[in-house]
Amino acid sequence: MAIKHFIASCRSKKTKHPDGEIIINIPVVANTMAEGKQIVWGELAAADEHGNSEYFQIPALKKITEEEYNELTIVDESSDLEAENEKVVEDDKEWPTVNSSGFYPKETEGLLRASFTLNDNIAEIAALEAKKDVFVYGYRYMSGPQSIVKPTSHDNGEYPNIEEALQTAVETINNIAEFQAEHGAESDQAFANEVMSYDFETEILSQLEIDDESEDQLSIDDQIGSTLEGQIDIDVCLLQITDSLSAQLAVIEKKPNEWFFSYQLENTEDRTKDKGNVRDFSIDAKSTRKNAITHAMGMVGNWLYELKEMQEGMKFFKRNAVETFDTNISHQIVINLDKAGSLISEEMQRKVNSVAKVFKEAPAYTPATIWEERAYGILTGLDKADYSKEQYEEMGEKLMAVFGELDKNIDVEYAIKAFVDTEWDDANTAVKTMLNLRMLRAFVKDECIKKPVKKHDSLCITSVGDTDKPASNDDTKQETPPKTDPLGNQVKNVNDKPDNEQPKVKVEKPESLPPAKEKQVDQEKSQNTNEQPQDLKQDPPAENESRNAETEKPTVIELSPELIENPNMGLWAKGFKTDLNFTKLDNNNRLSIKTQYRIQKATEIWGPVGIGWGYKVIREWTVQGAPIIMNGSISELFTQVHKCEIEFWYMHEGAKATLTSYGDTKKLYMAQGGYFVHDDECEKKSLSDALGKAMSLTGICADVYLGSYDDTTIQHRAEVAQAADKQVRTIEQTQEITQKALTQAGGFVEEMKTALNLSEINILKQKSLAILSALPTGTDEQKQKKSKAIKNVDIAFNNASENLQAAKKESVA
Structure with missing residues (x-):
């Protein structure tokens, strides 16, 4: 093989x-580029x-x-000669x-080894x-x-004599x-028993007596090949992805500009998921080392994708592949250049490429439609x-479809604004919702649509008819001007006598009412009604209490007197009933109980968590x-389910009772939209599931588990009652906020009349406007009331300013 000359450019890692x-x-002389790199590595530390x-x-x-090459080395050689002459040996x-x-590589002089082989198995020190x-x-x-390799290095320990080093290695x-x-x-057990009886130490020590054999001693990895000819050392990158998942990667330049890669992927929790062999290289050559490393990393990402480790898989398509490879080189292997086969099929390579496209970092994005812009915002x-x-x-597309389906009677603009203004827990929740039509429809329906106040005959709600007054018997009668507050809003004095002219009030009475209700309706009929306008009407406390009592939702299944009197049912009866205000229908149309409500029930029965009751997570897996199912057929991929086991305990009659419960949640699955x-x-969800199941064994919310609300009609009624309760609370809070704001602002307006200077008047005006900004504007009536109040503040400000100026002129005169 012809000798070649190279110049090696060694770039430092600037962060290290x-x-x-x-x-x-x-400058370096070598037969191959790979050999030249090895020589450079040896000289780099000195340089x-x-x-x-x-x-x-x-x-x-x-x-x-x-x-x-000669031009580059002539100066270096003269410098080395001078240094050699001055060196003291x-x-x-x-x-x-x-x-x-x-x-230490295979050619290390003085390396001693002892090995035991049986069939294809080998143990060696x-x-x-x-x-x-x-x-x-x-x-x-x-x-x-089982494949465990620890190359000879100082990382394994340093020992003052060979006996101690051998003793540790044998152990x-x-x-x-x-x-x-x-x-x-069984086959591996036979080999393992032979290894334990083999005398490695004696075999090693016997080699110390032979001086001429050291040049023929080979490193551990040399036993894989039959000869030294055509072999080469290859750097191996070891990536410890999780506690149980690891990957070994290697690349080799077989010919100039022809790079090949290999991989070995191991899952210690499930060996059936292992893939590849770091000694088997790909068939297709890559033009650069970087491309080879990138494809090797792609195989790791694809493997993690198949194992449902989505987040870990994404990292392998976003990180710097070459830098990751170089910084994680842990050891070398020896391979025969003529045996670089491949275990990678073309189909698998296509999967790698497709997975890389899915997980590659998204470029800068510009929304194309108003709906995309809303999602992006x-x-x-x-x-x-x-x-x-x-x-x-x-x-x-899904946002446009869902909002386009809304009924024409629904305030779509209000719904869109409510959706855009939603305070999401995190981005993942928002994306899951917007990519799933079913979840998106349910969210818009429950959270974004303005729900009207429904009229129920059973509640005897009065509805105001035409507001036009009837013809008076005395058209010439002069009406008394209504009293107003400082902001100009009409108020009613409890001592005022009712006028003759009143708005028409229609009282709807159901065919049959409880006695208390009939009495209430009769009283309302007999009254000579002279009521306030609807927006100023306030419910007396007694009516509030009555309404709350009416909207309370009793449990359908009740405990029989025999069970209540049974001493063994005492604990069960304490938590039996469920307040439907803390329930909702899940995606399977079943009644779901909020975890925090269960915890509240447990605290009511036993006391604070950790003292009267508690739990301990035993294990998770x-x-x-x-x-x-992908494209209508069963794929090779599976969902992943997270499970947990807890020990639940509570104090009962001075003794600690314990029980075991299990919970589970889908960790990785295919959504209806076709994405993972x-x-x-x-x-957290698995823990909530386990707690709910444990508490149900003690009777908490047992009416739900006994089927009280399995009837869809009952569920619907419960939903209607819940919505009514929520609407009533909203109205009451709105009234309270409005009255408080008007009262405070009215006080500031009154102070304007006695202010001593213009600056004080201006401050009182700003305070009034700040208070009025809290007034709700959900309806046209509320908007008009707010506008009128602000206008009255401006009028009061102008009047106070003019009076102050007039007073100053009089004092000067």
């Missing part, structure tokens, strides 16, 4: 090198003033002519050095005197799926064999707008669920 980013050029080659990236070699023995990966009175060791154990490999003998397959406000153009288009959903709150 003390001097930042520097470049060292080293750097800090003496550490780990500060540098992989050298980039470029071919040069022999004349160019303290020790004439040349000690071995580690390679760029931190361990190696030992080396690295420097005077410093010994290191390495080992490997390969049997079936380590025997521990591995002992575990394999107990838990491995929501996610931008949540500081997470890096979604793809296709996802924004899909969100826009993830299992494989049902297969995922990874629920990052599955742990």
Whole structure:
């Protein structure tokens, strides 16, 4: 093979090198570019003033002519000669050095080894005197799926003599064999028992008596190949992704500008999910080292995608592939160049490319429609707008479809504004909702549509008819001007007598009413009504209490007297009934109870959590669920389900009672929109599920579990009652806020009349306007009331200013 000349450009890692980013050029002679890189690695530490080659990236070699090489080396050689003449030799023995990966390569002189093989299985240890009175060791154990390799390095420990180094190495490999003998397959157990009885130490020590054999001793990885000819050392990148998932990657330049890659993916929790072999390289060549590394990383991302590790998979398509590879090189392997086969099919390569497209970082996005702009605005406000153009288009289409389906009688603009102004918990929740038609419809219906106040005959609600007054018996009668507050709003004095002319009031009475209701209606009929305008009417406290009592939703299934009197049912009866205000229908049309309400019930019964009751999470794990249906057929992918086990306890009659409960939640699944959903709150949901099941065993919310509300009619009535309660509370809060604001603003208006200067009047005006800004404007009536109040403040301000000016003129005169 012809000798070639190269110039190696060694660029530092600017975040690690003390001097930042520097470049060292080293001329080198070698048979191949790969051999040249190995030589450069050996010289790089000496060329750097800090003496550490780990500060540098992989050298980039470029071919040069022999004349160019001689010109570059003539100065270096003269400098080296002068340095050699001045060097004082303290020790004439040349000690071995580690390679760029931190361990001793195969050609290390003095490396001793002992191995035991059985069929395709091998166990081996190696030992080396690295420097005077410093010994290191390495080992490997390969049997079936078990493959553990620790190259000879100082990371394994340093020992003052070879006996101690061998003792540690033998103990380590025997521990591995002992575990394999107990838990491995039957064929692996036989090999493990033989390994434990083999005398590695004697075999190593016997080699110390032979001086001429050291040049033929091989490193651990050399046993894989039959000869040294055609072999090469390859750097291996080790990525520990999670506690159970890891990947080994390697790349090789077989010919100039022909790069190949390999991968080995391991899942210690499920060995059936292991893939690839780091010694089997791809068939298709890549033009650059970077492309080869990128495709190797793609295989890792695709594997994680198949394992439902979506977030980890995405990282492999967003990080700097070359930098990640170089900074995680952990060891080397020896391979035969003529055996670089491939386990990667064309179909798998297509999957890698498609997955890379899915997870590649989204470019800057410009909304194309008003609906996309609304989705983009929501996610931008949540500081997470890096979604793809296709996802924004899909969100826009679904928003347009759902809001376009709304009934013509619904205030669509109000609904859109309510949706845009929603305070989302996080961006993932917002995206899940906007990409799922069913979830989006339910959200818009429950949270965004203005719900009208419904009239129920059973509540005897009065409805005001035409506001035109009837013809008076005395058309010439002069009406008394109504009393007003400081803001000009009409008020009613309780001592005022009713006028003859009143608005028409229609009282609707159902066919049959309870006695109390009939009495109430009769009283309303007998009154000579002279009521306030509707917007000023206030409900007396007694009516509020009556309304709350009427809207209380009793449990359909009641405990029989026999059960209530049963002493064993005492605890069960305490938490039996469920307040439907704390329930809702889930996606399966079943009644779902809020977790916080259950906790409230438990606290009412036993006391504070941690004292009267509590729980402890025993374990959490993830299992494989049902297969995922894609394009109408069963795919090779499966849903992932998170599970948890808890120990629930509570105090009962002075004793601590405990029980076990389980909960589960889908962690990764295919949504109806055809995209994968990874629920990052599955742990919390599984815990809530387990708590609910545990509490139900003590009787909490037992009426729901006994089927009280399985009837859809009952569920509908409960929803209607809930909506009515919510609407009533909203009206009451609005009235309270309005009255408080008007009262405060009226007080400031009164103070304007006695203000001593214009500055004080202006401050009182600003206070009044600030208070009035809190007035609600949800209806036209509320808007008119607010506008009128602000106008009255302006009038009061002008009057007060004019009076003040007039008073000043009089005082001057």
